[in-house]
Amino acid sequence: MTAPAAPPPPAPAPPRAPSAVPARLHAASRGRVARWHRWLGLALTVPLLGWIASSAAMMLTTLDAPNGLAGSYTLTAHNSVDVPLDGARIAPEAILRRVRAEHGLERVHALRLESRGAWLWYVVKPTPYALAMTFDAHTGARLDPLPDSLLAVVAGEALRGSRVARVEDAPEYNRYYAVDRVPAVRAHVVGEQPATLVLSRDEGRTLRRLNAATRRFEWWYRTFHVNQFTDDLGLWTALLYACAAGMVVLVVLGYRLVWSRRRPVALPRPAAGATAPPSRPGARTLHRHLGAAVGGLVLVQLAVGVYLWLCLGPLEDAFRGKASFNPAWRGGLPTDARLADAAAVLARTRGELDGGARPVQAIEWRRLGGRDAWLVSPRRDEPPRVFESATARPIAALPPAVAGAIAREEMIGRAPGFYVASAPQLWMDLNRPVPTYRFRFADPWTTDVYVAQATGEVIQRRPFFWRLFDPLLAVHMFQLTGVAALDVALLALFQAVVLTVLVTGWRLELPRLRRGWRERAAALRSAPRPRVSDPSPLTPVER
Amino acid sequence: MSTPAATSRTAPGARPRRPLPPADRLSLALGALLTTVVLGWLAWHLGAAVLRDRAVRPGVPPAGEEHGH
Numbered sequence: 001m002t003a004p005a006a007p008p009p010p011a012p013a014p015p016r017a018p019s020a021v022p023a024r025l026h027a028a029s030r031g032r033v034a035r036w037h038r039w040l041g042l043a044l045t046v047p048l049l050g051w052i053a054s055s056a057a058m059m060l061t062t063l064d065a066p067n068g069l070a071g072s073y074t075l076t077a078h079n080s081v082d083v084p085l086d087g088a089r090i091a092p093e094a095i096l097r098r099v100r101a102e103h104g105l106e107r108v109h110a111l112r113l114e115s116r117g118a119w120l121w122y123v124v125k126p127t128p129y130a131l132a133m134t135f136d137a138h139t140g141a142r143l144d145p146l147p148d149s150l151l152a153v154v155a156g157e158a159l160r161g162s163r164v165a166r167v168e169d170a171p172e173y174n175r176y177y178a179v180d181r182v183p184a185v186r187a188h189v190v191g192e193q194p195a196t197l198v199l200s201r202d203e204g205r206t207l208r209r210l211n212a213a214t215r216r217f218e219w220w221y222r223t224f225h226v227n228q229f230t231d232d233l234g235l236w237t238a239l240l241y242a243c244a245a246g247m248v249v250l251v252v253l254g255y256r257l258v259w260s261r262r263r264p265v266a267l268p269r270p271a272a273g274a275t276a277p278p279s280r281p282g283a284r285t286l287h288r289h290l291g292a293a294v295g296g297l298v299l300v301q302l303a304v305g306v307y308l309w310l311c312l313g314p315l316e317d318a319f320r321g322k323a324s325f326n327p328a329w330r331g332g333l334p335t336d337a338r339l340a341d342a343a344a345v346l347a348r349t350r351g352e353l354d355g356g357a358r359p360v361q362a363i364e365w366r367r368l369g370g371r372d373a374w375l376v377s378p379r380r381d382e383p384p385r386v387f388e389s390a391t392a393r394p395i396a397a398l399p400p401a402v403a404g405a406i407a408r409e410e411m412i413g414r415a416p417g418f419y420v421a422s423a424p425q426l427w428m429d430l431n432r433p434v435p436t437y438r439f440r441f442a443d444p445w446t447t448d449v450y451v452a453q454a455t456g457e458v459i460q461r462r463p464f465f466w467r468l469f470d471p472l473l474a475v476h477m478f479q480l481t482g483v484a485a486l487d488v489a490l491l492a493l494f495q496a497v498v499l500t501v502l503v504t505g506w507r508l509e510l511p512r513l514r515r516g517w518r519e520r521a522a523a524l525r526s527a528p529r530p531r532v533s534d535p536s537p538l539t540p541v542e543r
Numbered sequence: 544m545s546t547p548a549a550t551s552r553t554a555p556g557a558r559p560r561r562p563l564p565p566a567d568r569l570s571l572a573l574g575a576l577l578t579t580v581v582l583g584w585l586a587w588h589l590g591a592a593v594l595r596d597r598a599v600r601p602g603v604p605p606a607g608e609e610h611g612h
Contacts, residue, residue, distance in 0.1 A: 258567055262560040285566075292570035296578030304585075400604035418601040440599060467596055471588035480584055 030260045037253040040246055041505045047243040048502060050224035052495050057220040059491060061213050071211045073193055073431055074160045075381035078358045083115035085360055086343035088137035092365055093339045095122045095135055100335035107332045113137060113342055114362035116204065117153035123203045127329050128410055128458065129178040131202040145201035151185050154204035161192030172198050174207050175320035182207065206429060226309055237313050244302050251295045258292050287504035294497045304476045311469060321461025324412050324447045331409040333367045340389060345374050348392040353378050353385065368456045369402030375455055383434055386454050397453040403437045406456040407449045417441035425450045425459045
């Protein structure tokens with residue numbers, strides 16, 4: 001008996017023939033992605049190197065800088081020439097009447113009489129954020145914009161033990177002025193405290209001080225970090241953002257290449273050396289693995305960097321609080337007010353001042369919350385002493401309500417606000433913190449305003465998005481742990497890895513480029529050349 | 544036909560693909576981890592800053608002055 005024949009096992013399905021179309025598509029798509037990745041990488045080498053080098057340089061510059069970018073300076077306490085303020089031949093009232101008659105000003109923010117070198121001059125500040133007008137206190141001649149010679153005098157009197165070496169024109173952005181660029185100079189001083197002082201041309205106000213470290217920081221930052229080669233913000237920002245967008249595409253394509261290593265099963269393995277030069281397997285592996293490991297972080301840094309530059313570049317006015325200036329400001333001192341002259345102010349405040357043998361350096365006439373006041377400066381390196389002019393009584397600090405009313409008048413739309421707290425804030429003019437009141441206003445930017453307790457001066461404006469800047473800056477600078485040494489190590493490691501990806505990318509690409517150059521040169525060599533002795537078909541005239 | 548190395552997460556009809564080599568998966572995972580840590584740090588601190596800022600209320604002015612103006 002024979003067993004019934006078992007049904008034959010089903011024949012194994014013939015292996016599916018690899019479809020040529022998907023394989024071609026895969027290879028073609030991968031090739032296209034790889035080509036774009038290569039060319040973008042080559043093209044973006046310079047900006048990427050610039051970002052890495054500049055971030056390292058800026059980190060090293062500020063690592064041990066005392067007081068950070070603000071620097072530490074000792075200001076001169078007194079003018080080098082003793083010029084008594086009561087020697088002014090023109091009375092303060094006359095200056096007010098003059099700006100009323102000649103410029104139609106009904107009110108001014110402040111009027112100041114001060115000595116600078118051998119000069120004695122009045123400074124009229126029409127509004128808190130307008131350029132000032134400067135008048136010679138003996139002749140009444142208008143001095144602003146101050147010439148280099150006068151600004152050299154101002155610079156020579158600024159820092160203790162230093163003298164001016166040279167002055168060069170350099171208009172400057174400044175958060176305290178409504179104008180886009182404040183006419184200014186850079187005065188280079190040498191001596192005990194070598195520095196560069198940025199002085200406004202309207203009154204010789206110190207807008208910034210730079211030492212060697214901050215100059216170096218600024219150079220790296222502007223040249224290689226944000227690529228601002230001239231004052232044309234729009235042009236260079238477009239270039240910067242184009243580089244950043246290119247970097248984003250570069251990283252995304254890199255990830256696409258890694259991901260495309262999931263080859264279709266039926267696709268035959270590429271022959272060894274078909275895609276990678278056999279001499280560079282280490283470079284390729286390193287490039288791929290390190291690139292995949294830091295690509296995401298690079299994307300985060302690009303996004304944060306773009307946002308930070310948006311704040312510090314195109315949106316700087318809003319970021320620095322200039323968007324909250326009140327263009328309809330109507331505070332300050334009426335130009336028809338009766339003012340005591342310098343001699344009277346000095347006579348009535350002498351008992352309260354401890355100026356020693358040196359003359360008082362400056363007197364300012366202001367109206368603070370409906371009361372006229374004198375701001376008397378026995379020294380240049382300290383905040384002025386404030387006196388109520390009606391009684392000559394010293395005012396140690398304005399009541400918060402008065403300071404708040406002054407600040408509100410300076411806020412766009414006179415937005416309402418409330419007192420928050422008292423806190424010291426750095427006052428650039430004196431390069432030291434001064435006691436301030438902090439107010440919050442309901443303007444479009446929800447601005448926090450810091451007002452000097454003594455003088456009612458608005459020291460800082462911090463809009464909402466300024467107040468959220470710190471975490472973003474911390475991420476950009478890798479200040480994540482709170483331990484400075486560890487943060488520096490993290491940033492250095494990140495930079496080293498990105499640099500390695502860049503170098504290995506070039507190492508992979510150079511042989512390909514060299515091969516292309518060789519082939520092109522060979523093609524040129526083998527091309528037939530016209531013989532010099534060939535008669536030209538052109539007539540001499542056509543030639 | 545499928546092979547043991549082929550991934551099963553393919554759409555019907557699509558050609559199955561081999562998974563990424565382990566080293567590639569490791570570097571991608573490391574990249575994702577680092578990115579997540581930094582983004583998480585940023586989100587945490589940014590969120591805290593926003594909450595702190597929104598929590599600001601009128602303070603008590605010194606010297607018994609009325610607040611607000």
